[in-house]
Amino acid sequence: MSEVATAxxxxxxxxxxxxxxxxxEEISQREADAAAAxxxxxxxxxKAAADAEAKAALLTKLGITADEAKLLxx
Amino acid sequence: xxxxxxxxxxxTVGSGGASSIDFTSIPGTYTDILVKLSGRCxxxxxxxxxMNLNSDTGSNYPFRFLYGNGSSAGSSNSTSEGFSxxxxxxxxxxxxxxxxTFGNVEIYIPNYAGATxxxxxxxxVYENNATAAYxxxxxxxxxxxxxITSLTLxxxxxxxxxxSTATLYGIKSS
Numbered sequence: 001m002s003e004v005a006t007a008x009x010x011x012x013x014x015x016x017x018x019x020x021x022x023x024x025e026e027i028s029q030r031e032a033d034a035a036a037a038x039x040x041x042x043x044x045x046x047k048a049a050a051d052a053e054a055k056a057a058l059l060t061k062l063g064i065t066a067d068e069a070k071l072l073x074x
Numbered sequence: 075x076x077x078x079x080x081x082x083x084x085x086t087v088g089s090g091g092a093s094s095i096d097f098t099s100i101p102g103t104y105t106d107i108l109v110k111l112s113g114r115c116x117x118x119x120x121x122x123x124x125m126n127l128n129s130d131t132g133s134n135y136p137f138r139f140l141y142g143n144g145s146s147a148g149s150s151n152s153t154s155e156g157f158s159x160x161x162x163x164x165x166x167x168x169x170x171x172x173x174x175t176f177g178n179v180e181i182y183i184p185n186y187a188g189a190t191x192x193x194x195x196x197x198x199v200y201e202n203n204a205t206a207a208y209x210x211x212x213x214x215x216x217x218x219x220x221x222i223t224s225l226t227l228x229x230x231x232x233x234x235x236x237x238s239t240a241t242l243y244g245i246k247s248s
Contacts, residue, residue: 005093005233006090006093007094007096008085008094008095009098010083010085010096010242011098011099012082012083012097012101012242013101015083019092022093025131026093026094029131029159030093030228033124033228033230034231036157037121037122037230037231040155
């Protein structure tokens with residue numbers, strides 16, 4: 001079930017708080033924001049996975065464990 | 075130096091959450107404004123907090139920020155991110171972070187009612203009983219000479235969760 005898309009508006013002059021549905025423009029913007037964030041997260045995840053893979057490959061090539069590598073660099 | 079804080083308005087999100095919090099009709103009688111937000115989001119793990127001013131959704135908010143998340147640190151900006159139609163002002167945790175914990179965001183806008191472009195600085199941190207939790211510092215500018223009369227806070231995805239609270243303060247120079 002999708003979430004209800006509402007905005008809470010606080011009028012600073014009167015103190016009145018109202019809840020209203022998002023406008024079509026706001027909904028469209030919200031969808032664009034979500035898509036951009038998902039793309040960014042996918043990019044970060046892919047980079048993290050590639051880094052981890054490269055690190056593991058290097059350790060294998062050197063024939064040492066991660067703890068031994070830490071010891072070398074300490 | 076600004077030294078007097080006045081609470082202009084405060085709101086707490088009710089059950090079901092809210093897509094955004096809008097402060098409208100902000101009086102122009104202060105020197106600076108400050109927003110303090112305690113919040114979390116209803117979906118995901120890491121959520122970005124965005125801000126628009128005066129309902130302007132044009133590409134008028136170039137920003138940059140630094141962050142640390144427990145295992146790495148980094149930085150980015152609106153050019154690298156590919157958008158500037160919102161000011162990215164912080165991180166919040168989503169539904170998968172430790173239950174009942176809320177993050178903090180503080181946003182400062184000096185000279186908000188003046189006729190120059192508006193600088194925005196903010197910092198954020200959220201709680202999580204796990205390795206990853208974000209802390210960040212942000213800077214942005216709103217490319218507009220209009221006085222700020224409204225501001226909108228929203229997550230990049232999902233809703234602001236129930237009990238999230240935003241308070242707007244006005245600050246007057248002595």
